[in-house]
Amino acid sequence: MEEKNFTSVFNILASAGDTILKVYRSDNYKTSLKTDRTPVTRADKASSKIINEQLSKVFPEIPILDEETTIPDYSVRKDWKEFFLVDPLDGTKEFIKQNGEFCINLALIEGDSPRMGWIYHPLSKRGWYCKRGEGIFEFDKKGIVRKIEKPGRCPEKLRIITSRSFFKPQEKELIDKIKKEYKIEIIHRGSSIKQIAIILGEADMYLKAGPCSEWDTAPGQLLVEEFGGSVVRLDNLERMKYNKPVMKNPYFVMQNEYLTETRFLDFLKKHL
Numbered sequence: 632m633e634e635k636n637f638t639s640v641f642n643i644l645a646s647a648g649d650t651i652l653k654v655y656r657s658d659n660y661k662t663s664l665k666t667d668r669t670p671v672t673r674a675d676k677a678s679s680k681i682i683n684e685q686l687s688k689v690f691p692e693i694p695i696l697d698e699e700t701t702i703p704d705y706s707v708r709k710d711w712k713e714f715f716l717v718d719p720l721d722g723t724k725e726f727i728k729q730n731g732e733f734c735i736n737l738a739l740i741e742g743d744s745p746r747m748g749w750i751y752h753p754l755s756k757r758g759w760y761c762k763r764g765e766g767i768f769e770f771d772k773k774g775i776v777r778k779i780e781k782p783g784r785c786p787e788k789l790r791i792i793t794s795r796s797f798f799k800p801q802e803k804e805l806i807d808k809i810k811k812e813y814k815i816e817i818i819h820r821g822s823s824i825k826q827i828a829i830i831l832g833e834a835d836m837y838l839k840a841g842p843c844s845e846w847d848t849a850p851g852q853l854l855v856e857e858f859g860g861s862v863v864r865l866d867n868l869e870r871m872k873y874n875k876p877v878m879k880n881p882y883f884v885m886q887n888e889y890l891t892e893t894r895f896l897d898f899l900k901k902h903l
């Protein structure tokens with residue numbers, strides 16, 4: 632992909648973000664429940680339409696897989712070398728609650744890993760972009776604003792970030808074990824704002840022991856890994872992978888570089 636094409640992605644996300652905001656400020660969300668009992672609104676659908684139409688115009692050769700459109704069967708997508716993975720509105724529950732904690736997630740998946748990723752926060756009109764190995768950049772609709780620096784370590788406590796709307800028994804169980812060895816703080820946030828909090832140095836670890844899908848974590852995993860962190864499944868502590876036969880994520884933890892490097896992973900191994 633050429634440099635000019637990256638700029639169009641920033642534009643596409645900003646345009647989808649503005650459309651989401653128009654719905655956010657209206658009094659008509661047209662909310663319904665999907666088969667997995669999670670909500671969807673006309674903002675999810677409008678954002679999906681813009682992203683699909685515009686991405687396919689700029690990158691006609693790259694397949695797009697989107698939370699709100701039909702997921703192609705594994706027999707088709709297993710042969711894709713790369714594809715765009717889209718969550719056109721991540722944090723729909725937070726959108727409905729009007730607390731601003733919603734994002735657009737976009738990743739370019741190559742094989743079983745995200746190679747490029749974009750997370751856009753419509754309300755602040757800020758986004759974060761990464762191409763693996765090249766650092767993390769903040770962007771707006773015109774493109775890259777600045778490269779961001781890896782945050783320092785928080786010396787006095789372990790800040791655990793989890794969902795605002797879903798707090799699962801297994802998460803509480805693990806947090807109770809961590810509490811015995813570490814001084815902790817718990818932060819609740821919706822959507823990929825959790826992964827952004829890690830790369831901005833506002834949280835050290837994101838714990839999810841509940842259902843979510845590949846599009847909820849793909850760009851966030853890339854960003855966390857880019858700053859030396861790790862994203863591992865809770866069942867075997869192996870790295871979380873993408874384009875699986877079923878696109879659900881296993882229960883997982885994402886942690887920053889400092890936790891990855893220390894005895895924390897050994898601690899998890901012992902207690903899981």
Ligand SMILES: Nc1ncnc2c1ncn2[C@@H]1O[C@H](COP(=O)(O)O)[C@@H](OP(=O)(O)O)[C@H]1O
Binds near residue numbers: 723793796820821847
């Ligand atoms: N029962 C369920 N099945 C599948 N995904 C679920 C789910 N409950 C929550 N999620 C996922 O969790 C995401 C929100 O997580 P969080 O609360 O941590 O931000 C939702 O993203 P969407 O808002 O894109 O649907 C949704 O995909």
Ligand SMILES: [Mg+2]
Binds near residue numbers: 698721723
């Ligand atoms: Mg969504």
